[in-house]
Amino acid sequence: MAENLSKTYDPKEFETRIYEEWEKGGAFAPSEDHSRKPFTIVMPPPNITGKLHMGHALDQTLQDFLIRFRRMQGYNALWIPGTDHASIATEVKVADKIRAEEKKTKEEIGREEFLKRVWEWKEEYGGTIKQQVRKLGSSCDWSRERFTMDEGCSRAVVKTFVNLYKKGLIYRGNRLINWCPKCGTSLSDAEVEHQDKNAKYYYVRYRGADGGEGLVVATSRPETMFGDCAVAVSPQDERYKDLIGKKVIVPIVEREVPVIADPYPDPEKGTGAVKITPAHDPNDFEVGERHDLPKWSCLNDDATMNKLAGKYEGMDRYACRKQLVKDLEEAGWLIKVEDKVIPIGECYRCGTVVEPMLSDQWFVKMKTLAEPAIEAAKKGDLIHVPERFEKIYLHWLEDIRDWCISRQLWWGHRIPAYYCDDCGEIIVETQAPDKCPKCGSTHIHQDEDVLDTWFSSALWPFSTLGWPDETEDLKYFYPTDVLVTGYDIIFFWVVRMVFSGLEAMGEVPFRYVYVHGLVRDAQGRKMSKSLGNGIDPLQIISDYGADALRFMLINGITPGNDMRFVVEKLDSSRNFANKLWNASRFVIMNLTGEDGEFLPMAGTPQGIAALPLKDEDRWILSTVNSSAAEITANMEKFELSLAAQKVYDLIWNNYCDWYIEFVKSRLYGDDEEDKKVARKVLVKVLKDLLKLLHPVMPFITEEIWSCLPREAGEITEENPQGWLIRQSWPVSDESLAFPQEEELISLAMEAVRTVRNIRAEAGAVPSRKVRAVVAASGKTAEYLKRAERHIMTQANVSEIRYIEDRSEVTEEVLSGVITGAEILIAMDDLMDYRAEEERLSKEKKKLEGEVERVGKKLDNENFVKKAPEKVIQAEREKLEKYQDMLSKVTERLNIVEKKLQK
RNA sequence: GGGCGUUUAGCUCAGCUGGGAGAGCGUCUGCCUUACAAGCAGGAUGUCAUAGGUUCGAUCCCUAUAACGCCCACCA
Numbered sequence: 001m002a003e004n005l006s007k008t009y010d011p012k013e014f015e016t017r018i019y020e021e022w023e024k025g026g027a028f029a030p031s032e033d034h035s036r037k038p039f040t041i042v043m044p045p046p047n048i049t050g051k052l053h054m055g056h057a058l059d060q061t062l063q064d065f066l067i068r069f070r071r072m073q074g075y076n077a078l079w080i081p082g083t084d085h086a087s088i089a090t091e092v093k094v095a096d097k098i099r100a101e102e103k104k105t106k107e108e109i110g111r112e113e114f115l116k117r118v119w120e121w122k123e124e125y126g127g128t129i130k131q132q133v134r135k136l137g138s139s140c141d142w143s144r145e146r147f148t149m150d151e152g153c154s155r156a157v158v159k160t161f162v163n164l165y166k167k168g169l170i171y172r173g174n175r176l177i178n179w180c181p182k183c184g185t186s187l188s189d190a191e192v193e194h195q196d197k198n199a200k201y202y203y204v205r206y207r208g209a210d211g212g213e214g215l216v217v218a219t220s221r222p223e224t225m226f227g228d229c230a231v232a233v234s235p236q237d238e239r240y241k242d243l244i245g246k247k248v249i250v251p252i253v254e255r256e257v258p259v260i261a262d263p264y265p266d267p268e269k270g271t272g273a274v275k276i277t278p279a280h281d282p283n284d285f286e287v288g289e290r291h292d293l294p295k296w297s298c299l300n301d302d303a304t305m306n307k308l309a310g311k312y313e314g315m316d317r318y319a320c321r322k323q324l325v326k327d328l329e330e331a332g333w334l335i336k337v338e339d340k341v342i343p344i345g346e347c348y349r350c351g352t353v354v355e356p357m358l359s360d361q362w363f364v365k366m367k368t369l370a371e372p373a374i375e376a377a378k379k380g381d382l383i384h385v386p387e388r389f390e391k392i393y394l395h396w397l398e399d400i401r402d403w404c405i406s407r408q409l410w411w412g413h414r415i416p417a418y419y420c421d422d423c424g425e426i427i428v429e430t431q432a433p434d435k436c437p438k439c440g441s442t443h444i445h446q447d448e449d450v451l452d453t454w455f456s457s458a459l460w461p462f463s464t465l466g467w468p469d470e471t472e473d474l475k476y477f478y479p480t481d482v483l484v485t486g487y488d489i490i491f492f493w494v495v496r497m498v499f500s501g502l503e504a505m506g507e508v509p510f511r512y513v514y515v516h517g518l519v520r521d522a523q524g525r526k527m528s529k530s531l532g533n534g535i536d537p538l539q540i541i542s543d544y545g546a547d548a549l550r551f552m553l554i555n556g557i558t559p560g561n562d563m564r565f566v567v568e569k570l571d572s573s574r575n576f577a578n579k580l581w582n583a584s585r586f587v588i589m590n591l592t593g594e595d596g597e598f599l600p601m602a603g604t605p606q607g608i609a610a611l612p613l614k615d616e617d618r619w620i621l622s623t624v625n626s627s628a629a630e631i632t633a634n635m636e637k638f639e640l641s642l643a644a645q646k647v648y649d650l651i652w653n654n655y656c657d658w659y660i661e662f663v664k665s666r667l668y669g670d671d672e673e674d675k676k677v678a679r680k681v682l683v684k685v686l687k688d689l690l691k692l693l694h695p696v697m698p699f700i701t702e703e704i705w706s707c708l709p710r711e712a713g714e715i716t717e718e719n720p721q722g723w724l725i726r727q728s729w730p731v732s733d734e735s736l737a738f739p740q741e742e743e744l745i746s747l748a749m750e751a752v753r754t755v756r757n758i759r760a761e762a763g764a765v766p767s768r769k770v771r772a773v774v775a776a777s778g779k780t781a782e783y784l785k786r787a788e789r790h791i792m793t794q795a796n797v798s799e800i801r802y803i804e805d806r807s808e809v810t811e812e813v814l815s816g817v818i819t820g821a822e823i824l825i826a827m828d829d830l831m832d833y834r835a836e837e838e839r840l841s842k843e844k845k846k847l848e849g850e851v852e853r854v855g856k857k858l859d860n861e862n863f864v865k866k867a868p869e870k871v872i873q874a875e876r877e878k879l880e881k882y883q884d885m886l887s888k889v890t891e892r893l894n895i896v897e898k899k900l901q902k
Numbered sequence: 903g904g905g906c907g908u909u910u911a912g913c914u915c916a917g918c919u920g921g922g923a924g925a926g927c928g929u930c931u932g933c934c935u936u937a938c939a940a941g942c943a944g945g946a947u948g949u950c951a952u953a954g955g956u957u958c959g960a961u962c963c964c965u966a967u968a969a970c971g972c973c974c975a976c977c978a
Contacts (some may be wrong), residue, residue, distance in 0.1 A: 006924085008938090008940090009938090009940080060953055076964090115923085176976090189976090194974080194975065194977085197977085199977075201978085217978070218978055219977095219978060220977055220978075221977070221978090232978090264978090265978075266978085269978065270978050271978085272978095274978040276978090277978095281976070281977080281978080282976040283976055283978080285904070285976090286974095286976090342977050343975070343976095343977060344977055345976090345977070353977090354977095356976080356977090388906070389906095391905080391906080392905085392906075392973075392974085395904095395905075396973075396974080399974095399975095401976090416946050485970090487973085488973095491973095491974090522914090524971090534917080554926090555915090555916090555926085556914075556915050556916055556925080556926080557915085557916090558915090558916075561907080561908080561909085561915095562907095562908095562971090562972090563914090563915085564914065566913085566914055566915095566927085568914075568926080568927050568928085569912085569914070569915090569927080571927080571940075572925095572926050572927065573926095574940065574941095575926095575938095575940045575941090576926095576938090576940090578938065578940045578941090579937090579938065579940080579941080581937090581938080581940095582937040582938035582940095582941085582958070583937060583938075584937085584939095585938080586937035586938080587937085587938095589937075590937095630918095633918085634918070637918070641915095641916070642916080642917085642918060645916070645925070648926095649925085656937085656938085660937080667954070699944085753943095753944090756943060756944065757943095757944065757945090758943085758944090760931075760932070760943065760944040760945075761931095761944075761945080763931085763932080766933060766935085766943085768936085776946095834922085
């Protein structure tokens, strides 16, 4: 790594280099030593659909923070990286690309060729993503990298499917599913987004078959009338009592359907009579099941009307609706139309309105699988951070319905089900069968469909560790420790991993779920491609460095809450990095002895404590020592933001602003022995601070660390290069607790601040030394005397006189009160009256000019008449302000002049 | 229809199971003091959304209310 630090902080100079060295040196891989406790995270695999966005950057940073912290704490840390094939999303993207570039559909290209193209896409985008993850500094073990469609994960998928099928938990059925007409595939319930939309209720009369009035039904989808097979009413509904059992005629369709009594219709809603279309509505489907009604589907897969629709055949569902309503109206069957807000289901990928359709699909039976997952959360085997997400998790599992897992797509895991062409037998096996076990036929074909992409993601925590094989990794690293993810995929992913893990492994896949929010733009809007408000993490890294980005993403966030991406926060993070950089340069500059060699360090806490330490040494050692304990506790409780904030404070406010300043006079002094002590403390503390900061800012800390002298214990067999990434985490040590010195230096700091304050408020000449009088007694006096050196140097005081009684001072003074004491400074000392007179005169002149200028403006009739009220008001306020300032300056100038005359 | 979150300094947000109201940015004043002007020193700014309640004491707990946002929900 670097030999010494360049003059200015330039992350470009070292971030890439350091990452390469880490990776080459095996810094991310866990040890083979399985006697140590493991700490495992599996990375939520980014989709290979495109590049990483800011949300990924947050996700990665949080995980890397945790894994680095635990690694340093001594856990055998493993973070498994990988990518997701993202079945439907990728298929759509690649199909779009082919359509745009070659003007061909995927059908025209053919399944085999299409899949070849997708694999090429995967190589390209998967590669980009991996590079981005590296740029962010993620310390994941690339030797264990996985892909949801690699050989192992595919075996896991097949194995799981077969297992669940044999247990009767996966079945094939002709049921109502969500159908996306554009993507041409079924969707799970989770993949449908409900949106409230303005729509209409159409009230349509179904006349009696006996020539009677019949009844009126309300529907928002009249085009489904072609699938109507009954009209249901509540048995309690007096209005329709006489119609039950009779027939009514569906207009236009001119089909006789029975009026049936069923508990489903709510007499309060609509007309109380519901047209029943089992093939296009989930509720109707159930009614149909209860009454053994036929299930007539009137839609094609592309949402056009089928032959059941008669003359409307071939029309799009909405065109048909429009025409049908018109026809109904003309025929007199349309009673009224009502505006209504109705929740509409849309495809989460393409936004097309989803159609409930009757279809042969594969389903996972959820009830039995959900139960242990519910239990796990209730027992505390699974803990959500923050807690409130447990409620969401439970609620979803508690009224879960069966999961439709087959997709009419090509890119994905093909369903391991085989059909005998001769006898129709269904064979579900891990290996394709040679012949039908029932009839012996060799005419067998595999199911054309693939699985829901989330079926394979659900296995991620154990498929990545080698399952279904009983690998060493699986035994040692499962269950994993924490899953970090955004709240937007709890249902898609977290829930399914939990029940899958419990089913396959008998244990929850992770102990903690750390849920983070979304990264929004500066206005609080979701970052999206359509808005074009996305921010590329790589661009930010190139402008500010990965460390600054990471710190910015961690700082000021709360688990589960969204954050805004504000560029100013990056400046602040970068400035912090620069601050640390320069402080380190200062330390390193002062490290070497006359011969240019590093001075021997003191090593252990006991070694440091045994040195002839000064008060300020003890203060900083003690402060860092106790803060380390707090910071550790914060991190263990996932309070990462608080932890980062505390390290920031420690570095900037304690170490840089105070300790380094305290110690300068010693470093520049003649006492060689004491100089060494100061150096040792400087380095010891800097090292601890670098360790504490490393999880959030890994690059800069490693770079600085590499420039500091190595000591015993820092180079080990596991860490031959002595890298920071593998150093041990600071543990608070009793030998470094110095409460008395903490109190003493705090008091000194108060005194310094007070004197500075007085000086600044009095407008004293900065370079001018002042004499101070300290009125204090007892311990306070004693401490302040002990800290006299600091007060003098830090506050530019030339002399301190101690008194017990404040009334001893009779001259004109300014004073400030600190804990247990008062500090007084003579007015005469504060001011160079000549200089002050000059300054005030200048100031006065300037102000007079301003007053005159604004005054003139306001005296101008045209201005007052024509300018907007706001501007006039602002000018008036300005005038007032300047006049006020002028009178103060004048007053002060008078005093100064009087002093000069004396 | 059900549930949840947010509301704290001009802006972005912290506030770790009730006891001093904070940070960064911005702003104002003074400083190029040999680590750092991406800096140093100092200052100003808040009825912690509103109304009640519990408590010796509430930004924090309870109950309402409002605004904004989010999630879930089988579209008669």
